[in-house]
Amino acid sequence: MRDFSDDLSALALNTATLGHNLDGQGAGWSPEQVIDACAARGMGGIVFWRREIGARAVEVGERVRAAGMQVVGLCRTPYITGAEAPGTLDEARASVDMAADLGTTVLTIVTGGTEPGTKGVVESQKRLAERVALLAEYADGAGVHLALEPLNPHGEFFLCMIVCFYIGFSEPAGHSSVNRL
Numbered sequence: 484m485r486d487f488s489d490d491l492s493a494l495a496l497n498t499a500t501l502g503h504n505l506d507g508q509g510a511g512w513s514p515e516q517v518i519d520a521c522a523a524r525g526m527g528g529i530v531f532w533r534r535e536i537g538a539r540a541v542e543v544g545e546r547v548r549a550a551g552m553q554v555v556g557l558c559r560t561p562y563i564t565g566a567e568a569p570g571t572l573d574e575a576r577a578s579v580d581m582a583a584d585l586g587t588t589v590l591t592i593v594t595g596g597t598e599p600g601t602k603g604v605v606e607s608q609k610r611l612a613e614r615v616a617l618l619a620e621y622a623d624g625a626g627v628h629l630a631l632e633p634l635n636p637h638g639e640f641f642l643c644m645i646v647c648f649y650i651g652f653s654e655p656a657g658h659s660s661v662n663r664l
Contacts, residue, residue: 495528495555496521498535514543518550528555533581540584547586554587556630562595563618564611572614576621583625590622591630 487494498517501510512520514535521529529547531554536543547554560575562568569575575592582590592615598607615629622629 491525492527494526495530495553496526497530497556497558498532499530499558514539515546518543518546518552522550522552526552528553530554530556530558531585532558533578536581536585540581544585544587554585556587556589556591557582557585559591559593559632560618563592563614564594564598564607565596566599568595572618572621575614575618579618579622579625579627582627588626588628589630590627591632592618593632 485493496517501512501517510516514531517529529552531543536557544554557578560578563572563575578590582588594611594615596607597604598610601607601610615631619629
């Protein structure tokens with residue numbers, strides 16, 4: 484096992500570990516404070532959450548690189564399926580744009596739940612696969628890879644995993660921009 488006690492350059496901080504993904508929680512640090520703290524400790528990268536970046540993606544990405552690190556990823560799109568999913572993929576496309584503006588090539592998708600009005604998981608799987616394929620085409624044009632995360636607050640591990648097999652891990656739906664975590 485690799486010893487990281489003297490060299491953290493291969494590690495990246497996901498700001499969720501600071502609680503920044505929850506309203507009113509976390510260290511209360513700005514992205515700049517997180518960047519400075521990670522750089523001071525010799526970390527190699529940071530994974531941000533959209534809520535902490537806002538309209539400052541280019542500025543934050545440049546600051547990370549100026550500090551000698553990388554933006555390793557961005558969390559996350561809105562849900563793609565389920566009762567909490569928006570009616571369109573517009574916000575998901577905006578997430579792709581934010582990832583590209585940050586200078587990262589990885590955007591995490593937490594898929595969401597079973598589609599309202601469907602009977603069983605099969606129809607939801609098909610809808611998720613269709614939506615991921617549409618988003619993958621957009622992401623491909625932006626140079627962003629979509630990382631499907633099988634765990635989410637809805638406990639829809641089963642749905643995501645089956646959809647991952649449904650669309651395949653190797654260039655699903657004809658797009659090399661979809662990966663798994």
